[in-house]
Amino acid sequence: MKKLTLALLGSALLAFGSQASAADLSAGQAAFKKFNCASCHGADAKSPVMPAYPVLAGQHADYLEHALHAYKRGQSGAPDTANVRKNAIMGAMAMQLSDQDIKDIAAWLSSLPSSLATAK
Amino acid sequence: MKLRTNLTRTLSALAVMASCTAMGSAHAADAATAGDAKAAVNKTSMCIGCHGIEGYKSSFPEVYHVPKIAGQNAEYIVAALKEYASGARTFPTMEAIAKSLSEQDMANLAAYYSSLKN
Numbered sequence: 254m255k256k257l258t259l260a261l262l263g264s265a266l267l268a269f270g271s272q273a274s275a276a277d278l279s280a281g282q283a284a285f286k287k288f289n290c291a292s293c294h295g296a297d298a299k300s301p302v303m304p305a306y307p308v309l310a311g312q313h314a315d316y317l318e319h320a321l322h323a324y325k326r327g328q329s330g331a332p333d334t335a336n337v338r339k340n341a342i343m344g345a346m347a348m349q350l351s352d353q354d355i356k357d358i359a360a361w362l363s364s365l366p367s368s369l370a371t372a373k
Numbered sequence: 374m375k376l377r378t379n380l381t382r383t384l385s386a387l388a389v390m391a392s393c394t395a396m397g398s399a400h401a402a403d404a405a406t407a408g409d410a411k412a413a414v415n416k417t418s419m420c421i422g423c424h425g426i427e428g429y430k431s432s433f434p435e436v437y438h439v440p441k442i443a444g445q446n447a448e449y450i451v452a453a454l455k456e457y458a459s460g461a462r463t464f465p466t467m468e469a470i471a472k473s474l475s476e477q478d479m480a481n482l483a484a485y486y487s488s489l490k491n
Binding site for chain 1: 440447449463487490
């Protein structure tokens with residue numbers, strides 16, 4: 254029993270250790286939860302509540318970052334020439350995110366498996 | 374009495390849920406133009422120059438990979454194209470392309486790309 258406990262403790266520590274080394278990804282996962290992204294995009298980020306919402310899992314991280322920044326620009330009234338997205342929901346969501354949040358969330362989403370691929 | 378109140382509450386909650394579900398599906402049926410993936414084949418020449426090249430990047434105002442669109446939700450592809458056409462999203466290339474597409478073209482392209490799953 255004692256051995257089992259030790260083994261469990263050991264594997265728990267190992268799991269924690271590997272999570273901590275991938276700092277961006279775990280911070281991104283935490284931010285995805287904190288900002289309730291799953292309530293629209295689904296917990297796996299590929300089963301959105303509405304089909305008009307995108308699959309985010311497996312998307313390019315830098316594109317996801319770009320999109321979130323574009324929502325921010327749109328919400329803060331940047332001119333149309335600045336490459337903006339005007340969307341009441343995503344604009345309000347993106348405004349709450351720091352640049353670091355955006356980086357972390359995008360990196361985590363990009364690491365998830367999905368059906369997305371570069372088009373042929 | 375307490376049981377009855379609970380029952381009434383449960384029933385009314387169920388009724389609200391049922392009506393939401395009914396409204397949701399009616400709305401989806403209204404909004405969607407049925408897409409024909411085969412009909413999109415003559416239009417994808419506009420897309421593949423960026424979205425068909427592995428690692429292709431766009432450059433304004435950040436440098437970033439153009440999005441993966443194969444396997445994306447069809448309804449989302451249509452929604453995004455409509456936002457580019459209306460100016461809700463601004464990006465010169467996608468605006469020009471989206472404005473050149475009819476609603477049927479958008480539905481066809483969306484059906485085509487959503488069918489190309491990884």
